[in-house]
Amino acid sequence: MKLDDAGGFVAEEAERPLDRRDTYGAATIESSLYEAAIAANVPIDVLMDLVRVFSFDVDFQRDVQPGDRFEVLFDGFDDEFGERVRNGEIRYASMTLSGKTLAFYRHTPTSGFTDFFGRDGRSVRKALMRTPIDGARLSSGFGKRRHPILGYNKMHKGVDFAAPTGTPIMAAGDGVVEMAERNGAYGNYVRLRHNNEVKTAYAHTSRFAKGVRAGSRVKQGQIIAYVGTTGRSTGPHLHYEVLLNGRQVNPMSVELPTGEQLLGKDLKSLQALIPSVDARLAAARDQARLVASNDDGNPGR
Ligand SMILES: [Zn+2]
Incomplete structure (x- = not known):
């Protein structure tokens, strides 16, 4: 010991x-x-x-x-x-x-x-990690873009990280799992609630990590799911959203609260x-x- x-x-x-x-x-x-x-x-x-x-x-x-x-x-x-x-x-x-x-x-x-x-x-x-995945390439940013499948201009309400199927996805912060289920175009979808204002969501995953289900607690950096291409998706990637008071904001530019000061x-x-x-x-x-x-x-x- x-x-x-x-x-x-x-x-x-x-x-x-x-x-x-x-x-x-x-x-x-x-x-x-x-x-x-x-x-x-x-x-x-x-x-x-x-x-x-x-x-x-x-x-x-x-x-x-x-x-x-x-x-x-x-x-x-x-x-x-x-x-x-x-x-x-x-x-x-x-x-x-x-x-x-x-x-x-x-x-x-x-x-x-x-x-x-x-x-x-x-x-x-x-409070949150900007990039909840290791070694991935940012393949599509936040904002208006031509949708690769639907073909018309559409607001992209998250950021996409291209990564091989099976790449681990981490919880961006400590929180509670609000959803871990199939969710239409999002495919296999995880949403975490971090506090009263902030949630994060992870879409198109191939599968959820063990123990990740509605109501379970997760720690920052804990693996919650694995990259996939479920739902409306052209290839393996993580679609990552940060929701502030219920509205998607740009994870790359939103001001994140700083950590502890000793x-x-x-x-x-x-x-x-x-x-x-x-x-x-x-x-x-x-x-x-x-x-x-x-x-x-x-x-x-
Ligand atoms: Zn996306």
Whole structure:
């Protein structure tokens, strides 16, 4: 047993004690974040977590350009032979986009809700994620357009993300499932109620995730359904809507409320944590530089 971030006990997966090791990855993006991460030996599960951390601030389709950079420090758990058994939590992550750096530290304030925070104590979490799907391409924006099936100009009341059938769709925020059923032209449709004003809807899905039915609670980032092409649809995509007081608004431009701002002792405990993480980060950077220079000197390795 060990303590988790919230101070509770969690069962270890293996009987053998595993060594927790700071693991570092960094890369400059040349074509895609995905390719850069693979080249830098950043595991896919860590990359997915990284995308989740930044998905509140970054529209991965539009904002990420060649020359942008990311850096991540995460826990790796190794067995007694030094073999990686599993990866753990991200401790620090940064992205530098068009010269502007966003950096976040994992921290658990007294509320018990672990989140990522900037140095100023502002949480990364917003009320809603703008892009509730990983690695998808925005294929149709919000507004008037010629409908691909009906052929006449029609208001497009959501945004479309092209993605292969079966791609997981995440809940854009914490909420309650209002509908998870077949809904005419929307096909297999999920609607979540986040608060008194805000709802989100997900259409054309191939199927719903287990346990997602009217009345069930979902957490932000939880998988609620999978991309499909049910209903009036020309191909696999997610049609995503944000409803504000019952009216569809543009998910890409609507002002989303910002997250938590740590104050008092919560801010102090974050500020106490940051230097130790920065020191571990500096050591990991040095180690990475050393490995890189050794690799240059030893082409056989
Ligand atoms: Zn659509």
